[in-house]
Amino acid sequence: MSATTPEPASRPEILAPAGDTPSFLAALAAGADALYVGLKHFSARMEAENFGTGELARLTDLAHEAGSRVYVAMNTLVKPGECGAAWRLIARLAARVRPDGLIIQDPGLLDLARQAGFAGGLFLSTLANVTHPLALREAKKLGADRVILPRELSIDEIRAMGAACPEGLDLECFVQGALCYCVSGRCYWSSYMGGKSGLRGRCVQPCRRIYQQGARMAQSGRDGRRQGRRGAAPPDRHAEGRGGHGRSGRFFSCRDLELGPLVKTLLDVPHLASWKIEGRKKGPHYVYHTVTAYRLLRDDPGDPAARRAAADILAMALGRPGGKARFLPQSPEETAAPDSQTSSGLLAGKIRIAPDGGCELKPHFELLPGDYLRVGVEDERWHATVPVTRRVPKAGTLRLRLARHATPRAGTPVFLIDRREPELLRLLADWRGRLDARNAPSAQDTVPTGAPRFPRAIRPHPRPDMLLTATRPRGRAREDGAASAPGRGGRAPGRRSLPALWLSPRTAELSRTMVARIAWWLPPVVWPEEEDALARMLGRLWRQGARHFVCNAPWQRALFPDRLPEDADLLAGPFCNTANAAALGVLAGQGFAGAFASPELARDDALALPAQSPLPLGAVLSGFWPVGLSRFSLAGIRPNEPFAGPKGEVFWARRYGGTLWIYPAWPLDLSEQRRELADAGYSFFVRMEETPPASLPELRRQGLFNWNGALL
Structure with a gap:
């Protein structure tokens, strides 16, 4: 290797998600090298259970004892009045928890973290949008220790980023988990629809919903204007194939990223220090299985038996259907699957309506006490998660207790989304015992007092110049x-x-x-x-x-x-x-x-x-x-033509260079x-200003974004 060629990382860590204590313990049981977690505040997965600093301190000590590192995600946009709270939280983390790294989106936290006395690594989240080689130099200059790469990159682009990476900066890439249709840090879709921002960890996943384009959408738009000029009526999700009357589907709902055996090609990428598994909202079953699989693929990359075992394990991890996205530049895959479900879980069967009107399931496989089932998908009114309280044999009958006002239709799919197999429960019980045996951390360092320092504010200009x-x-x-x-x-x-x-x-x-x-x-x-x-x-x-x-x-x-x-x-x-x-x-x-x-x-x-x-x-x-920018292709949606969302919202898309821009009609x-x-x-x-499509319906909606609402 020449003197100018950077050395590859010695061995990338397997970085596991942990949204709650059982998942944290499952990651340790599976041998994860590092775990990333969120707090009750400033986390980009606010819907995960997340941790308080006291609980996290004990867990971090347990992880360090096991030889694993802990990274805390504070990867949200920080609003004007929140810098002091962020500074105090980082100071408490530094004094009481002592994690090995902070994952951040907002560049202001690079400065706040050091002011607060945090001595660990500072990692720029994929939400920070560090997407090209020269950007790595600027990230290093500003004090970052690691950059988490976008999920849209190919192996060739990851190699280019590794070759350009300055000394002293590490790279991290995703190998498994959910894909967003829009680029991280460049999605405002959820926020535009009501202040629940992906940059604030509160995304309601509008990309997972059903959209419609074509003649039926145009008709529903005319109907909507007649009903008060509020835009299109909700689309008919069964319109596809009806004599060219338009098409509906989950056009922006992506399959998971699942690199599987292809991770072998990442082993020699310079500066690539971490393989990341996405899933802080997933349970311990998913965490344990994915960590186990990728440890096999990293430690025995040339062993066919290890590859087969890893593939079998990933098939039972209860994630979404998986794919390679853009990882292989010669054969990029369609990430969205408009005509199929892309929710997580393994299909367990379909709803049957009993003679008394109740809902039953005859599962395709044995169900165990403690398993969790999901009825339908998230945007259906009868969507629910249901615990299994007793063993149900394959093809047995499970009576589902569901709300009467949200009874699903016959044929609604039911998915196994978390599993409590006896072996995993025994492992978790063992690690829980080790955790419970620990006292609260004895070293309670004094938390710094005071407030963060900022450059002096200028006197605002009274008028535009x-x-x-x-x-x-x-x-x-x-x-x-x-x-x-x-x-x-x-x-x-x-x-x-x-x-x-x-x-x-x-x-x-x-x-x-x-x-x-x-x-x-x-x-x-x-x-x-x-x-x-x-x-x-x-x-x-x-x-x-x-x-x-x-x-x-x-x-x-x-x-x-x-x-x-x-x-x-x-x-x-x-x-x-x-x-x-x-x-x-x-x-x-x-x-x-x-x-x-x-x-x-x-x-x-x-x-x-x-x-x-x-x-x-x-x-x-x-x-x-725009409501969002994407690098993925449009699967089933024509550019420069309007399409409608489930509540009648109208959008349109246009490509500039390698990036697709998705706009609201208002x-x-x-x-x-x-x-x-x-x-x-x-x-x-x-x-x-943009020139909107000529066929865009006339909409009388005022576009104030979050002005009169709230950025939650």
């Missing part, structure tokens, strides 16, 4: 009433206009006389295969005098010179999801001259942020803000709030 207008080659994204931040040389803010363009091979070919007078918007996601072309375009524009750029991820700062000239005017764009003073301090330290606040913020949070900011702030004022419009935002201190605004 600048008008920007951003366009695409097709469809416009106009930045209106937007004020550029004062330049690095401290130039006085002047009331002026500046056009802006989304950067693409087409827009980058403008004449030299124009490029310096344009603000260039970088894409919200840059994939490894796109980085070289993007860097060449930026280099050419920079040489031609362009100095106004909007980066839509903090890590895109690495695409520009380390030392910025006085006339450089870099803004952190709205897709950076900036929402607190600590994150703004990090951006200021990177050399950004201003930043857009996260469009997800509700009114009170949005109005509070300028007074805390060390940078001039901008806001998305109006236009088509644009965001905070125009009436512009004066209020300006009075609070916002000094530039953006209008995100």
Whole structure:
């Protein structure tokens, strides 16, 4: 191996999920090298049971005794008033729990964690959206010790990330578990539909629901307008195949990622230190089986018997149907399965309606006391989880106690989602005994007092300074009433206009006389295969005098010179999801001259942020803000045509480069709030304009995002 080629990781750890104590103990019983857990706050899996610090301290000591590491996920967006609470929680973790690492999404926590005295590793979550090789350099510069790679990467792209990874930075990749249709950190779908944000760990999984496109959707849209102009009526999920009247299905519901024996190809990737199993909402059965399988595949990669055993174990892990997604670049798989169920669990049978109207199940296999069953899928009104209280032999009869108001139809599938086999129960009882024998940790270090430090806030500008207008080659994204931040040389803010363009091979070919007078918007996601072309375009524009750029991820700062000239005017764009003073301090330290606040913020949070900011702030004022961005293909949905959700919501999708943008039919419009935002201190605004499909139904819904609601 040449001196310039990085060494491969010695042996990647098997990193197990643990959403509760039984799953934590199952991971230890299976021999996991590391576990990741969430707390009651600041976790991107808020629907998991999660842990308190006292309980987690005992569990962490037990894990360390067993030779396993513990990582705590604090991977949520931090709102303006939450920095102090996050700092205090990290300080308690550092003093009382002493985990080996923190998994974070918000770059502000890189600074807060060190201020709080945390000495372990700082790992950037896949929600942080570190997606291309140069971004790794910026992540390392800002203090990250590990980057968790996107689930959309191929093996070739993972290798490229490993080869580009700077010394002192580790990589982690997913090998098993749920896939989101939208890119992590670039999904606002759940938040747009009611404030339950995936960036805050509260996603209600709208991508798992049934959607419809075609003639029936258009008819239901007309019906909806006649009923009060509220949009389309709920789709007919049985419309497919009825003489071309449209099609319905779970077009965005993905199968699980399951690399299985293909993980052998990851063993020699430089800096790849961790194989991650997703599933903090899964039970101990899933955790034990997946950890066992991937230990076999890592430790005996050349043994056919080990591969067969691992495949058998994964088949019984009770996850969703699995696939390889984009891992194999020559043969990427369709991740969504519109015509089949993609909920977790093993099909146990189907509902039978007894003569007295009750529900019965004749299972395809033996059911054990303690097993858990799921009736139907999550978006059906009769969806329920049911514990099994007695042994039921194969083809025996199990009477299901279900709510009368939600009785399922005959033929509704029932899935086994968690299993309590006697051997696993014995193992868990043994580990529970070892845990119960432990006292609370004796070393109760003093938790630091005080508060986190932030860069000094600037005095907010009382009025917008600048008008920007951003366009695409097709469809416009106009930045209106937007004020550029004062330049690095401290130039006085002047009331002026500046056009802006989304950067693409087409827009980058403008004449030299124009490029310096344009603000260039970088894409919200840059994939490894796109980085070289993007860097060449930026280099050419920079040489031609362009100095106004909007980066839509903090890590895109690495695409520009380390030392910025006085006339450089870099803004952190709205897709950076900036929402607190600590994150703004990090951006200021990177050399950004201003930043857009996260469009997800509700009114009170949005109005509070300028007074805390060390940078001039901008806001998305109006236009088509996407509900999500995806790298996966559209399976059954035609682009540039409307489709409807289960409650009549209408959407449309369009591809730009390697990324699919999914939009709601109702644009965001905070125009009436512009004066209020300006009075609070916002000094530039953006209008995100697109040319919507001509067939888009006329909708009279006001798009305020979370303004009058809450970002939960």
